[in-house]
Amino acid sequence: MTNPNGRFGVHGGQYIPETLMNAVIELEAAYNAAKADPTFQAELTELFNEYAGRPSRLYFAKRMTADLGGAKIHKINNVLGQALLAKRMGKTRLIAETGAGQHGVATATAAALMGMECVVYMGVEDTIRQALNVYRMRLLGAEVIPVETGTGTLKDAVSAAMREWTNRITDTHYCLGSVMGPHPFPTIVRDFQAVISQEIKSQLMEKEGRLPDAVLACVGGGSNAIGAFYHFIEDKSVRLIGCEAAGRGVDTFETAATIATGRLGIFHGMKSYFCQDEYGQIAPVYSISAGLDYPGIGPEHAWLHDTGRAEYVPVTDDEAVNAFEYLSRMEGIIPAIESAHAVAHAMKLAPTMSRDQIMVINISGRGDKDCAAIARYRGENISE
Numbered sequence: 001m002t003n004p005n006g007r008f009g010v011h012g013g014q015y016i017p018e019t020l021m022n023a024v025i026e027l028e029a030a031y032n033a034a035k036a037d038p039t040f041q042a043e044l045t046e047l048f049n050e051y052a053g054r055p056s057r058l059y060f061a062k063r064m065t066a067d068l069g070g071a072k073i074h075k076i077n078n079v080l081g082q083a084l085l086a087k088r089m090g091k092t093r094l095i096a097e098t099g100a101g102q103h104g105v106a107t108a109t110a111a112a113l114m115g116m117e118c119v120v121y122m123g124v125e126d127t128i129r130q131a132l133n134v135y136r137m138r139l140l141g142a143e144v145i146p147v148e149t150g151t152g153t154l155k156d157a158v159s160a161a162m163r164e165w166t167n168r169i170t171d172t173h174y175c176l177g178s179v180m181g182p183h184p185f186p187t188i189v190r191d192f193q194a195v196i197s198q199e200i201k202s203q204l205m206e207k208e209g210r211l212p213d214a215v216l217a218c219v220g221g222g223s224n225a226i227g228a229f230y231h232f233i234e235d236k237s238v239r240l241i242g243c244e245a246a247g248r249g250v251d252t253f254e255t256a257a258t259i260a261t262g263r264l265g266i267f268h269g270m271k272s273y274f275c276q277d278e279y280g281q282i283a284p285v286y287s288i289s290a291g292l293d294y295p296g297i298g299p300e301h302a303w304l305h306d307t308g309r310a311e312y313v314p315v316t317d318d319e320a321v322n323a324f325e326y327l328s329r330m331e332g333i334i335p336a337i338e339s340a341h342a343v344a345h346a347m348k349l350a351p352t353m354s355r356d357q358i359m360v361i362n363i364s365g366r367g368d369k370d371c372a373a374i375a376r377y378r379g380e381n382i383s384e
């Protein structure tokens with residue numbers, strides 16, 4: 001669905017310094033060759049199955065009467081694909097940005113698996129809030145560089161990683177963490193995550209003999225959501241619903257709901273929707289969920305929004321925390337607080353649907369990492 005210039009409608013494109021042009025051209029050529037190469041596809045499928053434990057099972061949530069995806073962190077799909085591609089390109093070093101540390105840990109994991117060097121850029125604020133993930137990355141052999149610029153959070157880490165890539169493109173691949181950034185990243189990351197909707201579709205066909213009526217997923221940059229949507233985009237009967245982090249509410253400044261509150265802009269190499277102040281500066285965003293705490297959205301989602309093919313809804317911290325507790329109690333599944341945003345909207349939507357309709361919620365990760373923060377949200381102090 002990408003046109004040759006990497007556009008999704010008016011969105012996407014390549015808004016980057018001249019010094020990066022060669023790197024993205026090289027990447028696009030290498031990716032197109034890899035995509036068409038059965039050996040690459042076979043190697044990636046083997047890694048998905050043998051290393052990342054795919055396919056994820058579609059689980060029928062009896063008590064919630066909803067269908068749910070598996071509970072592994074989806075980030076590994078993207079990272080295994082990119083690391084394999086980088087290796088094929090002769091790169092020996094991976095760099096990545098990370099917010100809460102999930103993508104950094106996934107990249108460090110793939111680098112260890114494939115014997116590559118790894119450097120992760122992380123906002124200094126995040127290195128303090130997510131000390132355990134900093135330890136994990138170092139344990140996996142990665143170097144973690146705290147980024148002091150700006151607000152010392154995810155968007156600053158992305159900027160630092162892009163800058164570093166400009167300085168060293170010969171041996172280094174920038175392993176971008178979501179369906180964002182300049183072309184060809186949004187397309188590459190989407191293709192690696194599309195395995196999610198492929199698995200949902202084939203397992204649902206096997207179990208129910210038909211398509212779902214709705215697919216729900218949380219949206220930060222939008223990689224787990226585009227993965228869950230992709231193979232249903234042409235199936236017009238399937239509602240595609242992206243759940244954004246509204247933080248304390250879309251009528252406050254403490255929000256990260258890009259579609260609900262953002263405007264068209266250019267940032268991090270792409271044209272898309274971004275949360276901005278009245279002067280067009282990227283706004284500081286907030287969500288209880290570090291994984292959704294990004295001021296933009298991937299260009300393909302912006303396009304799916306423009307065309308009306310997908311719907312985007314805001315979900316507050318409060319609603320997500322309630323859903324986090326609800327799914328734990330109801331089904332014995334502790335979802336990531338990111339995924340709980342999709343569960344929260346499912347809780348609103350389910351009563352409006354009829355008994356024979358099928359709703360799939362993508363659980364993008366597990367919630368072990370969030371337990372201490374949710375306890376704190378409820379006024380309880382537990383140590384990790």
Ligand SMILES: *Cc1c(COP(=O)(O)O)cnc(C)c1O
Nearest residue numbers: 220221222223224291338364365
């Ligand atoms: C990082 C993360 C997200 C958000 O990233 P997307 O690219 O929007 O999918 C969602 N869920 C989990 C568990 C994450 O770690």
